[in-house]
Amino acid sequence: MSRYFLPLSVFVVMAVFLGIGLTLDPKEVPSPFIGKPAPEFSLPRLDNPQANISPADMKGQVWLLNVWATWCVSCRAEHPTLVSFSRQNQLPIVGLNYKDDNGEARRWLQRLGNPYYANAVDADGRVAIDWGVYGAPETFVIDKKGIIRYKQIGPVTPQALSDTLLPLIEKLKGEAA
Amino acid sequence: MKFWMAFTLTSLLLMGFSASAEMKVLTFKTPEAEADYRQLTAELRCLVCQNQTLADSHAELALDLKQQTYDMISEGKSPTEIKAYMVQRYGDFVLYKPPFQLNTLLLWLGPFLILALGLTTLLRFVRRQKAEAKNNKASETASQTEELQHAHDLLTDKDKHS
Numbered sequence: 001m002s003r004y005f006l007p008l009s010v011f012v013v014m015a016v017f018l019g020i021g022l023t024l025d026p027k028e029v030p031s032p033f034i035g036k037p038a039p040e041f042s043l044p045r046l047d048n049p050q051a052n053i054s055p056a057d058m059k060g061q062v063w064l065l066n067v068w069a070t071w072c073v074s075c076r077a078e079h080p081t082l083v084s085f086s087r088q089n090q091l092p093i094v095g096l097n098y099k100d101d102n103g104e105a106r107r108w109l110q111r112l113g114n115p116y117y118a119n120a121v122d123a124d125g126r127v128a129i130d131w132g133v134y135g136a137p138e139t140f141v142i143d144k145k146g147i148i149r150y151k152q153i154g155p156v157t158p159q160a161l162s163d164t165l166l167p168l169i170e171k172l173k174g175e176a177a
Numbered sequence: 178m179k180f181w182m183a184f185t186l187t188s189l190l191l192m193g194f195s196a197s198a199e200m201k202v203l204t205f206k207t208p209e210a211e212a213d214y215r216q217l218t219a220e221l222r223c224l225v226c227q228n229q230t231l232a233d234s235h236a237e238l239a240l241d242l243k244q245q246t247y248d249m250i251s252e253g254k255s256p257t258e259i260k261a262y263m264v265q266r267y268g269d270f271v272l273y274k275p276p277f278q279l280n281t282l283l284l285w286l287g288p289f290l291i292l293a294l295g296l297t298t299l300l301r302f303v304r305r306q307k308a309e310a311k312n313n314k315a316s317e318t319a320s321q322t323e324e325l326q327h328a329h330d331l332l333t334d335k336d337k338h339s
Contacts, residue, residue: 029224032268099237125241132266134224134238 078155092117
C-alpha cells in the first residue's frame, strides 16, 4: 500500500498546481500600481487642445481612467457599455486617447456617443507607458485621494462592471477624501 | 523561365528595400551607451508578445519601450535606474531574469530541491539493490554448498554400493 503512496502524492501535487495554472491568464500582468498614487500628467484635451487635463483636477472624487483608441478593436466592443454606464452618472470617466488621430477620435465620439468627462490626448504614448499600460483598452479605478485601486485589463464588459467595478466604486465612494 | 527568375529577384530586392526603410538608425554618444542599450533591450520583456524581448519584438509597445530606453540612456540614466523605472510600471514580469527574492525563492531553488530529492531517492534505491544482491549471494552460496554436499553424499553412497 505504502509503495503507491509516493507516486500518488506526487500526482496529486502536480494536478493541483497545473489546475491552478489553468485558471490563470498569462496575458494579465498584475499592475504594480495598485495602492500607489496615480502618476501625474498634464495633457491637452481632445475637445479643446488649448486646455489641459491632469489627474490633479480629479482629486476628491472617485474616477475612472479609460485607455482607448479608434484603432483598437476591443475598445469598440466596450464602448456601448461605457456609454450606458456614463448615463447612470455614477462617476466621471476620463479617457486617455492613446496614440490616436485626433480627427478620427472626435468623429468616433460623435458617431458612437461620448461617455467621457474629458479626454486627454496621449499622442506618443508616453503617459500610457508611465501608467504601465501595455495594451488598450485598460481601465483604472482611482479613489478620492488619487490612489489607483484597481486596473481592468481588456474591455469593460457588463459582467465586469456589475461584478467587480460597481461594488468597488460603491465602496470607494464611502471612503473619506 | 528567365523572366520569372528576374521577376523573383527584383521582387526580393524590393522587399529588402522596404524592410530596411522601416529600420531606424540610433546614434549613441559612447560605445558603452550602445552596449547598455543592447543589454537592456535583451533583458526586458515585451508585454504584448510575452515570449519575446524588446530587442526581438516589433510590436508597437516594444518600439515605444525601446524608444523610452534609448531616451533614458541618452539622458545619462544607468541601466539599474532604467530597469527600476520599468519594474515600477510593469512589475517584475518585465524582467526576463526574475530577481532573487522571497516570492521567487521556490522558482530559483526548486530545481535544486528536486535534484536533491532525486539523488537521495537514487542513492537509497542503489543501496537497497546492493543489500539485496548481497543477501541473494549469501543464500546462493549456502544452497550451493548444500547441493555440493548432497552430490558428494550421493557419489560416496554410490561408490559404496558398487
